[in-house]
Amino acid sequence: MTGKILKGIAGFYYVQAADGKLYECRAKGIFRNKNVKPLVGDDVDISVLDETELKGNIDKILPRKNALIRPSVANVDQALVLFSVTQPEPNLNLLDRFLVMMEVQEVPVNICFNKIDLTGDERQMELAAIYEKAGYPVYFTSTCEKQGIREIKDLVQGKTTVLAGPSGVGKSTLTNLLYPKAEMETGTISEKIQRGKHTTRHSELFGIGRDTYMMDTPGFSSMYIEDMECGCLKDYFPEFEAYEENCKFLGCVHIGEKVCGVKDAVSEGKISQNRYDNYRLLYQELKEKRRY
Numbered sequence: 001m002t003g004k005i006l007k008g009i010a011g012f013y014y015v016q017a018a019d020g021k022l023y024e025c026r027a028k029g030i031f032r033n034k035n036v037k038p039l040v041g042d043d044v045d046i047s048v049l050d051e052t053e054l055k056g057n058i059d060k061i062l063p064r065k066n067a068l069i070r071p072s073v074a075n076v077d078q079a080l081v082l083f084s085v086t087q088p089e090p091n092l093n094l095l096d097r098f099l100v101m102m103e104v105q106e107v108p109v110n111i112c113f114n115k116i117d118l119t120g121d122e123r124q125m126e127l128a129a130i131y132e133k134a135g136y137p138v139y140f141t142s143t144c145e146k147q148g149i150r151e152i153k154d155l156v157q158g159k160t161t162v163l164a165g166p167s168g169v170g171k172s173t174l175t176n177l178l179y180p181k182a183e184m185e186t187g188t189i190s191e192k193i194q195r196g197k198h199t200t201r202h203s204e205l206f207g208i209g210r211d212t213y214m215m216d217t218p219g220f221s222s223m224y225i226e227d228m229e230c231g232c233l234k235d236y237f238p239e240f241e242a243y244e245e246n247c248k249f250l251g252c253v254h255i256g257e258k259v260c261g262v263k264d265a266v267s268e269g270k271i272s273q274n275r276y277d278n279y280r281l282l283y284q285e286l287k288e289k290r291r292y
């Protein structure tokens with residue numbers, strides 16, 4: 001029978017199988033030949049060992065579409081990063097770090113700003129301008145007043161989405177709107193493993209509809225950019241590329257160079273100043289790390 005790994009704890013994998021039930025599985029045998037470890041999000045073949053106790057064994061990991069390192073999850077279609085327009089104020093440096101991390105791993109990102117009931121349109125337009133110019137889809141919601149939720153539902157429908165964002169921005173409120181408790185119980189995951197307790201930092205996928213999965217990512221605020229050559233950072237700011245042909249040097253990093261298409265685009269307002277400033281900060285950070 002096929003299934004999907006929703007959670008892994010200490011050598012046990014919780015597999016939502018094609019029969020709709022959640023099996024507690026081990027992965028005996030699959031390590032022997034290949035050095036692959038099952039990941040949350042993996043589609044697998046399992047054999048049922050105990051029908052009543054719902055125990056099984058993972059026999060085979062089916063081919064992966066992708067495998068992220070942070071968070072550790074396979075077969076991801078997209079990320080949804082949630083910030084609030086205010087309370088707390090969005091930390092755009094943190095957002096840009098997250099975007100770089102996802103660009104490195106080639107995961108498309110959608111940005112959502114929540115709590116629009118607390119600010120005016122002007123702030124929304126400002127934020128939209130920064131990120132739409134960079135090519136990211138931007139959504140606005142108020143989970144309190146249930147604005148913009150339909151669009152988010154459509155966005156995640158039929159996909160596996162990694163949800164990220166700092167605490168206090170409304171992630172839990174949004175998730176509850178996307179999958180009311182009743183629907184979640186069908187997965188019976190809450191019967192098997194205690195959730196809702198913030199003691200574990202394990203990644204977990206939630207089935208929220210047919211072929212639709214969400215994953216809450218812990219540890220968002222402790223994000224640092226992977227060890228990367230500072231000269232490569234520019235490749236992960238997708239909006240730079242269109243202007244690089246106006247740079248004098250091939251491999252221009254758009255920092256100290258005199259004739260630079262990217263810097264021109266920033267002064268002309270075609271690239272957001274805010275994004276560029278964060279680029280410089282991250283560049284400096286990577287450069288300093290290299291010295292040690």
Ligand code: GDP
Nearest residue numbers: 114115142143144166167168169170171172173
């Ligand atoms: P999480 O830490 O990201 O999971 O955030 P929560 O969902 O727990 O929400 C944090 C706080 O923000 C709670 O007090 C919520 O009531 C509040 N909140 C969530 N969404 C909204 C919203 O759209 N508007 C306003 N004004 N407050 C919100």
Ligand code: ZN
Nearest residue numbers: 247252254260
């Ligand atoms: Zn340049």
